[in-house]
Amino acid sequence: MIAESRGPLLSRRRVLLAAASAPLAVACTTPPPAPLPPDPLADLAVQARADAALATAAGLEEVAAARTEHAKLIQAEVDRARPSGPSSSASAPPGTSAAPPPSSGTPEQVVEALQAAQKAGTELLATVPPHRAGLLGSVVAGCASLVEVMS
Amino acid sequence: MNRSAMGQPSSAIAPSGGKPTGDAVQAVQDALAAEHAAVWTYGLVTAFVEQGPRTAEGAAAHRARRDATERLLRDASAEPVPPAPAYLPPAPVTDATSAIAAMVAVEIDACVAWRGVLERTEDADLRRTALDALTGCAVRATRWRKTAGLLPAGLAMPGTAVG
Numbered sequence: 526m527i528a529e530s531r532g533p534l535l536s537r538r539r540v541l542l543a544a545a546s547a548p549l550a551v552a553c554t555t556p557p558p559a560p561l562p563p564d565p566l567a568d569l570a571v572q573a574r575a576d577a578a579l580a581t582a583a584g585l586e587e588v589a590a591a592r593t594e595h596a597k598l599i600q601a602e603v604d605r606a607r608p609s610g611p612s613s614s615a616s617a618p619p620g621t622s623a624a625p626p627p628s629s630g631t632p633e634q635v636v637e638a639l640q641a642a643q644k645a646g647t648e649l650l651a652t653v654p655p656h657r658a659g660l661l662g663s664v665v666a667g668c669a670s671l672v673e674v675m676s
Numbered sequence: 677m678n679r680s681a682m683g684q685p686s687s688a689i690a691p692s693g694g695k696p697t698g699d700a701v702q703a704v705q706d707a708l709a710a711e712h713a714a715v716w717t718y719g720l721v722t723a724f725v726e727q728g729p730r731t732a733e734g735a736a737a738h739r740a741r742r743d744a745t746e747r748l749l750r751d752a753s754a755e756p757v758p759p760a761p762a763y764l765p766p767a768p769v770t771d772a773t774s775a776i777a778a779m780v781a782v783e784i785d786a787c788v789a790w791r792g793v794l795e796r797t798e799d800a801d802l803r804r805t806a807l808d809a810l811t812g813c814a815v816r817a818t819r820w821r822k823t824a825g826l827l828p829a830g831l832a833m834p835g836t837a838v839g
Binding site: 587588590591594595598647650651654655656658659661662663664665666667669670671673674 | 787790791792795796797798803804806807810811813814815817818819822827828829830832833834835
């Protein structure tokens with residue numbers, strides 16, 4: 526009786542062990558996960574910082590302050606969504622971060638930049654979760670407000 | 677339908693669709709309540725502000741938005757909230773300055789309400805409608821702040837307590 530009951534017990538243990546270690550084996554052999562696709566909001570933060578620099582160069586302090594505020598809020602959301610990612614200033618997507626701060630800017634360029642930001646935010650609006658839709662809406666409307674300030 | 681015909685041409689082509697469900701229904705009702713308040717306030721200030729295209733445009737935009745929002749709610753089988761008999765401006769309206777302050781206040785309130793819609797819906801059409809409304813209110817608030825010489829004239833983050 527004892528021998529008979531031990532047999533199946535051992536084999537069950539072995540089965541359990543095998544079942545438990547299988548995922549481990551998979552975890553040890555699979556390559557590290559591919560990097561997540563870039564957060565679509567990261568570009569908007571880069572754009573907002575660039576606009577702030579342009580507005581500063583053009584002597585438009587109110588626009589510079591508002592776009593700096595936009596950059597801060599958007600970047601905070603990007604960092605919140607992906608806290609393990611590299612830090613904001615270092616992680617700007619390639620091709621968007623290399624531009625040095627402009628040494629000069631005109632009000633016309635600032636208006637164009639604000640209109641481009643409105644368009645970019647509007648295009649993203651349909652694809653984001655609701656809390657981001659609120660953030661984007663305020664940023665887009667804020668850019669429209671800044672254009673009105675300059676009109 | 678007759679009331680919406682009074683809106684200016686630009687509001688006729690403005691996005692005014694979408695289907696609120698769940699939490700979004702109450703958010704749209706709140707936005708409608710803000711539009712009722714705006715329509716009422718633009719009516720109140722006519723005695724104190726020189727009648728120009730700006731007041732007329734703002735009044736027409738809010739009427740058109742109110743009508744479109746009522747339709748949107750009915751299409752979602754919700755009974756639109758009725759207007760209150762009167763609204764209390766943040767300060768008594770006695771002259772042009774306080775009249776402009778009252779218009780800035782209702783525009784900012786409407787910004788908050790429309791952002792609330794954005795935060796409660798996944799419906800792309802309703803989001804476009806809410807964004808269009810939020811943007812319009814933010815631009816008019818800015819215009820009135822400029823008229824009054826307030827600085828900064830712009831709203832950095834319309835629809836939030838900050839801006």
